[in-house]
Amino acid sequence: MNLTCDPWIPAVRSDGLRDLFSLEDLFAQAHTLQDLAVKPHERIAVMRLLICITQAALDGPKDEDAWENCRSLIQPRVKDYLSRWRAKFELYGNGERFLQVANLVSGKSDDEATPATKLDLALATNNNPTLFDTEAGQQRAIDAPRTALNLLTFQCFSPGGTIGVAEWKGKGTPGGRYSKHAPCVPSSMIHALRIGDALLTTIHLNLLTTETMQDVPPCRIGRPVWERFPDDADAASEIENATHSHLGRLVPLTRAVRLYENGRSVVLANGLEFPPFPASREPTATIVKMGKDELGMLSASTDRALWRQLAPITIRRLSSKDLISGPLAIAHDASGSEVALWVGAFVTDKTNAAKIEDVIEGFYKVPHSMFDAFGRAAFECGVRYADLTESALIQAVKQFAATLKVDKPAYERARQHFWTRVEQSLPALFAIARELTPEIELPGSVWGRAVQASALDAYQQVCPSKTPRQIHAHAMGLGRLSRTAVSKSAKPKKATSHE
Numbered sequence: 001m002n003l004t005c006d007p008w009i010p011a012v013r014s015d016g017l018r019d020l021f022s023l024e025d026l027f028a029q030a031h032t033l034q035d036l037a038v039k040p041h042e043r044i045a046v047m048r049l050l051i052c053i054t055q056a057a058l059d060g061p062k063d064e065d066a067w068e069n070c071r072s073l074i075q076p077r078v079k080d081y082l083s084r085w086r087a088k089f090e091l092y093g094n095g096e097r098f099l100q101v102a103n104l105v106s107g108k109s110d111d112e113a114t115p116a117t118k119l120d121l122a123l124a125t126n127n128n129p130t131l132f133d134t135e136a137g138q139q140r141a142i143d144a145p146r147t148a149l150n151l152l153t154f155q156c157f158s159p160g161g162t163i164g165v166a167e168w169k170g171k172g173t174p175g176g177r178y179s180k181h182a183p184c185v186p187s188s189m190i191h192a193l194r195i196g197d198a199l200l201t202t203i204h205l206n207l208l209t210t211e212t213m214q215d216v217p218p219c220r221i222g223r224p225v226w227e228r229f230p231d232d233a234d235a236a237s238e239i240e241n242a243t244h245s246h247l248g249r250l251v252p253l254t255r256a257v258r259l260y261e262n263g264r265s266v267v268l269a270n271g272l273e274f275p276p277f278p279a280s281r282e283p284t285a286t287i288v289k290m291g292k293d294e295l296g297m298l299s300a301s302t303d304r305a306l307w308r309q310l311a312p313i314t315i316r317r318l319s320s321k322d323l324i325s326g327p328l329a330i331a332h333d334a335s336g337s338e339v340a341l342w343v344g345a346f347v348t349d350k351t352n353a354a355k356i357e358d359v360i361e362g363f364y365k366v367p368h369s370m371f372d373a374f375g376r377a378a379f380e381c382g383v384r385y386a387d388l389t390e391s392a393l394i395q396a397v398k399q400f401a402a403t404l405k406v407d408k409p410a411y412e413r414a415r416q417h418f419w420t421r422v423e424q425s426l427p428a429l430f431a432i433a434r435e436l437t438p439e440i441e442l443p444g445s446v447w448g449r450a451v452q453a454s455a456l457d458a459y460q461q462v463c464p465s466k467t468p469r470q471i472h473a474h475a476m477g478l479g480r481l482s483r484t485a486v487s488k489s490a491k492p493k494k495a496t497s498h499e
Contacts, residue, residue, distance in 0.1 A: 113265035161354030300345030400477035
């Protein structure tokens with residue numbers, strides 16, 4: 001199977017039907033395809049591959065002027081590029097293979113291989129968590145198209161931890177039994193992409209200029225790993241390109257892998273080490289100020305919806321010396337009143353980063369006003385109003401439970417119900433940013449009333465009022481909800497801004 005001419009990438013046609021496409025067909029039809037049809041972490045991995053191929057084919061774009069004019073060049077240039085490098089995209093065979101190490105031999109005494117399901121981060125294999133799958137222990141054959149997608153995604157998102165050792169050209173694989181995170185994993189970083197009306201537009205919107213790449217660590221453009229593939233663990237120049245350049249890192253060789261053609265097994269060991277931020281910055285990540293003099297990546301968590309973190313994601317990078325900003329692609333000028341963003345994350349456990357918690361995503365049409373300080377400040381105030389109302393709700397539930405002497409108040413159920421209902425009113429929150437609604441007017445706005453109604457509904461759901469004692473406790477908590485919400489919302493807080 002060759003990834004350039006055999007179908008393996010799931011995408012949605014203009015009529016809404018899902019199909020598999022080769023790289024050649026995907027680019028040839030990209031102007032008519034709606035979008036990819038993949039899981040959140042797979043979207044990031046596939047987009048990194050498409051962007052890497054496009055940037056390599058264009059050998060740029062050099063600057064903003066070149067970027068604005070390069071959309072029509074993408075399809076013919078990529079067609080020629082894929083034809084030239086087709087041999088590097090074989091999935092199986094005795095020659096060179098895509099993202100696989102030649103002459104890789106299992107280090108296990110019985111030469112036993114690893115189940116191929118290990119490459120699918122959503123499946124249960126060995127001690128992988130059973131997030132989306134309950135068939136651990138069954139050795140399943142994975143077809144070639146799915147294997148290709150799994151391999152690409154695994155190289156981008158494999159969490160660090162203990163790993164098997166193999167022989168790469170007669171030497172033990174780097175790092176021994178300990179592996180570090182793949183480039184897209186550290187800090188459960190939030191990834192964001194601009195989305196266009198067709199896949200070709202989406203690719204174009206997320207290209208970076210050569211000028212931008214030279215200003216951002218690792219400050220080297222480099223070449224894709226398949227152009228300069230390391231023959232062994234001592235190939236210093238090729239490894240430097242793969243781990244310390246923008247194009248080299250986009251499609252990483254994080255793990256040493258060799259696929260068995262039966263689709264059931266792989267040889268799997270540690271690959272190359274990719275230095276994280278601040279040594280290198282992932283283009284889709286958001287960099288924020290963590291402390292007085294410390295920068296870090298904006299992180300996701302399963303208990304905080306992604307839309308609540310849109311404000312830092314919409315910060316544009318102001319200068320070549322400034323790393324604080326959302327994804328680098330939002331620096332391109334955006335036309336229209338709204339900008340479509342896809343936001344997603346691969347969330348790992350805070351205490352055990354090798355443990356996968358969940359994958360999350362969201363699509364948002366962000367008003368153009370959020371890309372300046374005033375609109376972003378208004379949005380932040382709207383989110384803060386919801387946060388304060390949640391706090392008031394929890395105090396009300398606490399009062400209800402204390403009156404009834406309940407040992408375990410239903411805090412979590414109240415939170416889940418509140419945020420689920422609040423999220424249904426997101427257009428009203430974006431209107432706050434669009435109209436630059438002052439903080440003092442939030443309680444009477446459409447957004448403010450929706451937040452209040454959500455809190456009241458959540459309180460009613462978890463604090464019943466059927467018996468006389470419940471009615472008394474319900475009234476006590478309801479009074480607390482009203483008083484706390486009013487007192488907290490009456491204390492305006494100056495919204496911070498990067499600009």
